[in-house]
Amino acid sequence: MARLSPPRPLDGTDDREAFDCGRDSMNQWFRRNAWRNQQLGISRTTVLCDTETGAIVGYVTLSTGQIEREFLPKAAQRNTPDTVPIFLLGQLAVDRRFQRTGVARSLLFYALKTSVLVSRQVGCFGVLTHPLDEEVRGFYRRFGFEDLPGDPKRSMIVRIKDLERNGFAAN
Template identity: 45%
Template sequence: MDDRPHSLPIVVVDPDEHALLKATAECADVNLGNFIRCKVIEATETQLLERRLVNIPAEHWDRIERWFETPPRDIPALRRSSAIPPVPSPRPLTNDDNRYAFDCQREPLNRWFWDHAWQDQETDIARTHVAADPATGNIIGFASLSAAEIKREPPPSDGIEPQIWLTALPAVLLGRLAINQRYQGLGHARSLMRFALASAVSFSSNIGCFCMLTHPLDDQVRTFLRTFGFEEIPGDPAGGMAIRIIDLEHNGVGSPSTVRHNNAFNETAIL
């Protein structure tokens, strides 16, 4: 990775827009350049995390087909993850949860959890599962899951490419997973990830689902995902990552005990 600073294209704004940006930056007690930079990055991260439709250029779709047909992989680290101590039983987010006391030290994740998680829950856009400290009720961490799709873009025209039979793959999106800073470094992220993966397997037993996909924001997150067997989505220009349901099942995620745990959970919150 090139760590050198990079410049961005110049953005032209009218006088009223400039005055608004300047006034807002002053209210935030930061200079205008840093204010714009932070807001652009925040908006970009939010847009990426909510990317439920992954379009793969037609010229790279053969890579998706090969990925689809690849036999299940052995992922030793994923098998070992079954020994991770469970996080306090994840449950559906409720409107009574004190979301505003949560701070994972990443502003886009915080703001979504504070301002949008409950709205998405009520409107069935995404399901957010939380783990709470049994002693205090504080939110330890959360994971949001929703439906997604990997799609060939553009789709083949009728009668033009009859050999193409696979044009889209259903998926579960792990939109966000975050741990409260007070509970970081204790293995809760790995435990909550294991729960999210098992939920995807449980979901796939009732409705067709090829993989769980997600969009890492940085190399640290990407490395964390690789320990669970996630790999780059072939041909995705945005660098999304995914793990196939067949690989999760092959490595013991969704074993009978795990399925029983998640079915009990799903009685109260359908993914």
């Protein structure tokens, strides 16, 4: 089993071409867009690497956004503005060689903890993601994400206050 580096920002010299999570759309996005989006300030990609080989083991991407109040669960709509600020967990992928080893969980925990820490300085309702399929939806559901009713993109969200209640606010 590989020894993993601590999470760190994607670097322009990282070998993105060798990464293969088994989903062509995510591999291509990572190869073509991750570094460019980072340079433009559109999103931030964080990677975990194998400390022996330097290979990228997995990545997660965060950015900010907003959703319409009408897409929130009914209980969360009361006394909220028409648009609600969110963090967008846009991409989370693990290289095939490291899948089912806890890397996805580690990357998700990193993204959630980062979101909670930033929300202390910048108001935010929750973390939103767009799962690709039912297996991925199940993964997010295990960590408190809920379906957004009526959202045509079938997004899922977890509220910042729920993350804090579950220990993601710890230093």
